[in-house]
Each structure stands twice: as structure tokens, then as C-alpha cells.
Amino acid sequence: MKLPRRSFLHLAVGAAALPAATRIARALDYPSRPVRIIVGYAAAGPTDITGRLVGHWLSERLGQQFIVENRPGAGSNVGTELVARAPPDGYTLLLANTANAINATLYEKLNFNFVRDIAPVAGITRNTSAMVVNPSSLAKTVPEFIAYAKANSGKINMATAGVGSPPHVYGLLFSAMAGVDLIPVHYRGGGLGLVDLLGGQVQVMFEGVASTVEYIKAGKLRALAVTSATRSAALPDIPTVGEFVPGYEATGWFGLGAPDKTPVQIIDRLNQEINAGLADATMKARLTDLGGTVVPGPPADFGKLIADETEKWGKVIRTANIKAE
Numbered sequence: 001m002k003l004p005r006r007s008f009l010h011l012a013v014g015a016a017a018l019p020a021a022t023r024i025a026r027a028l029d030y031p032s033r034p035v036r037i038i039v040g041y042a043a044a045g046p047t048d049i050t051g052r053l054v055g056h057w058l059s060e061r062l063g064q065q066f067i068v069e070n071r072p073g074a075g076s077n078v079g080t081e082l083v084a085r086a087p088p089d090g091y092t093l094l095l096a097n098t099a100n101a102i103n104a105t106l107y108e109k110l111n112f113n114f115v116r117d118i119a120p121v122a123g124i125t126r127n128t129s130a131m132v133v134n135p136s137s138l139a140k141t142v143p144e145f146i147a148y149a150k151a152n153s154g155k156i157n158m159a160t161a162g163v164g165s166p167p168h169v170y171g172l173l174f175s176a177m178a179g180v181d182l183i184p185v186h187y188r189g190g191g192l193g194l195v196d197l198l199g200g201q202v203q204v205m206f207e208g209v210a211s212t213v214e215y216i217k218a219g220k221l222r223a224l225a226v227t228s229a230t231r232s233a234a235l236p237d238i239p240t241v242g243e244f245v246p247g248y249e250a251t252g253w254f255g256l257g258a259p260d261k262t263p264v265q266i267i268d269r270l271n272q273e274i275n276a277g278l279a280d281a282t283m284k285a286r287l288t289d290l291g292g293t294v295v296p297g298p299p300a301d302f303g304k305l306i307a308d309e310t311e312k313w314g315k316v317i318r319t320a321n322i323k324a325e
Contacts, residue, residue: 027265030090031064037256038069038083039095040076046210046290047076050124050254051095053286057277058270068095075099075164075324077110084112086259090266094118094257098166098313101306105314106164107324115310118257120303121267122274125292127252128228129170130212131241132221134200142224142244145204149180158182159193159205163325167193169313170206170227170250172320177245186325197221208252209234210291227251234291253309254292255302271299 035058039051048070055066071079076099086092100114112118131142139145149156160168163186175182185202187193190211196202198220206227213234215221225241226232227250241248256274258267277283278294287294295301 027090027263030266030269031062033091034065034067035091035093036069037066037093037095038071038079040071040073040079040097040099042072043070046127046208047095047097047254049290050287050292053283054095054124054256054274054277057280057283058273061273061276062269066093075103075106075162077103077107080114080118081110081112083257083259084114084117088119088259088261088263090258090262090270092259093121093270096255096257096306098252098309099164101309102164102166102169102313102317103324104310105317106322115307117260119260119262119267120299120306121256121258122271122299123295123297123302123305124254124256124274124278125287125290126228126295127208127210127254127290127292128226128232129166129206129208129250129252130216130223130232130235130238131174131204131206131225131227132197132212132216132223133204134197135219135222136200137203137222139224140222142239142241145224146178146180146244149178149182153181154183156180156182156204157185157202159197159202159207160184160186161190161193161207162186162188163322164317165190166208166250166252167206168322169316171204172322173250173316174206174241174245174248176316176319177248194221206250208291210289213291228293232291233288233293253295253305255295255305267299 037051037055039048041047051068055068058066083094104114139148158171190207197205216223223238225239229249275296278296284294
């Protein structure tokens with residue numbers, strides 16, 4: 001039997017609309033099963049702890065388990081690729097961080113494009129670092145350190161958490177803007193670098209406030225400045241680097257991402273719940289204890305942060321001509 005042309009067109013349009021309708025229905029029912037939050041690092045670090053705080057909050061708010069799954073490797077690239085290749089259904093999410101923006105340029109060949117393949121869901125925190133020296137250092141201020149570094153060019157060792165790590169690129173940016181020559185000494189993690197800084201084997205490090213604040217308060221390290229644009233609530237008496245090197249700013253960040261093409265209804269719901277968490281006094285206090293300042297906002301704001309940070313650190317990495325080892 002031949003169908004009239006108009007009836008055929010109606011059926012064809014209806015059939016084409018079915019997948020979209022199904023996706024919307026699933027999005028409205030989200031989440032109907034446990035959700036994975038992929039963390040590209042081993043357990044117990046700040047990225048992992050942030051992921052577990054957010055996962056616990058979302059589990060209580062949405063009635064399904066949001067389970068952190070640690071997938072360390074290649075500076076978080078292993079976990080990021082897993083999410084980039086996952087079905088865009090909201091059941092595999094990424095605890096994104098500063099390293100994702102750095103790695104986009106640091107690694108010449110990645111099997112994914114972070115900006116293109118990961119959809120921004122919500123920013124969580126911006127995290128400041130401290131420019132710290134051993135208490136035996138003659139430098140008690142940033143200007144004194146710059147003067148000392150210029151007088152001892154090529155003799156100042158700077159601890160990093162590895163090639164292309166935030167402490168490394170923060171130090172590279174400082175070197176370029178302050179006109180000093182710091183020699184990077186790379187460790188397999190920031191903790192090992194701190195051990196040598198405490199022992200006086202290296203002279204300076206740009207390390208997270210969460211990792212350094214207790215040493216600073218105990219007088220075991222001297223904080224010359226914090227790297228954020230404004231002073232840190234955790235170290236309110238410590239100036240910013242930018243007060244002495246105009247325009248300097250280097251902060252880490254955490255946020256939640258999803259595979260590209262994840263339904264907007266799912267992204268918006270997650271964004272709404274995360275923003276509610278960032279407004280909760282208890283949740284906000286726990287994130288602040290990790291050295292973070294909460295950054296509530298829509299997905300577009302987090303997307304702009306990702307794009308801006310990828311461009312900023314890309315320039316630093318290309319200028320210094322560093323590559324992943």
C-alpha cells in the first residue's frame with residue numbers, strides 16, 4: 001500500500017524525533033543509576049579529596065551514588081581520555097583541574113582535545129599557591145628574593161612537582177615576569193620537593209597553600225607571597241606576588257566536566273546542585289580548608305575559565321619550550 005506523501009513525511013519526521021525524545025526523557029530521569037566521577041590522580045591528594053566532597057554532596061542531593069574512581073597516569077591524561085570517550089549520558093564525569101589546561105600544550109600528541117571533547121559543567125574552586133623559601137634564606141620579601149636571584153643568576157634551584165606541573169609553570173611565569181633565572185629541579189610529586197625545601201637542598205617553591213600552610217604557621221617555611229590576584233583567607237597577612245610583580249597571577253582550579261554532547265538538561269541539573277553545594281556553609285568551609293575559593297556560576301563561566309587558562313599556560317609552555325617527559 002502506498003502512503004500519501006504528507007503521511008509519509010509525518011511518519012519520517014516522527015521517527016527522526018524519537019531519538020531526541022528518548023534522550024530528553026532519560027535526561028529528565030537522571031540519575032537513575034550510580035555515576036562515576038573520574039579523578040586522574042591517586043587517592044588522598046587535593047583533586048581526589050575535592051572529588052569525594054562533591055560526590056558525597058551530589059549523592060545526598062540526587063539520591064544516587066556518585067562514586068570517585070581514581071585513574072592516575074600521564075599527568076591526568078589517562079582519566080581525561082576515559083571521560084572524553086565515554087557515552088555522553090551523564091554517568092561518567094571528570095573532576096577537571098589546572099593540569100588539563102596545561103597538558104593541552106605540554107603534550108604534543110593527545111588522543112583527545114580537552115576544550116573540544118569535555119563539556120564544562122560547573123566550576124568548584126580556585127586554589128592559590130604560596131611562594132615559599134627555607135627560613136634560612138636571606139630573602140624576606142619578594143623584592144629581596146628578586147634582587148638575590150639576579151645577583152646569583154643560575155644558582156637558585158626551584159623545586160617542582162614534575163615537568164609541566166603547576167609549581168613548574170607558576171615558577172616559569174614568575175621567572176619571565178620578574179626577569180630572574182630559576183633552575184627547575186623536578187620531583188615525582190610536590191611532597192618530595194617540599195621535603196628538600198625544608199632541608200635546604202632547594203631554595204624556592206611555588207606550592208599549594210593547602211600543602212604549605214602548616215609549615216608556614218610553624219615557622220618551618222617562609223611565605224614570601226601568594227600567587228593569587230588577591231590575598232588568601234588562609235594566609236591573610238601574606239602579600240600577593242602581583243603586589244611586587246604587576247600582573248602576575250597563577251591559581252589552580254577544580255571543576256566538573258562531562259563528555260561532549262551530554263544533554264543540556266543533565267549539565268544544568270548538575271550545575272544547579274553543585275552551586276547549591278558551594279553556597280552551603282559546611283561544604284564551603286571544607287573546600288576553603290583545602291586552600292580554595294568557591295567559584296559558583298553557570299557552565300559558560302567554567303567554559304570561559306578553561307579556554308582562558310589553556311591559552312595562558314600554552315603561551316608560558318611554548319615560550320619556555322618545555323615538553324612532557
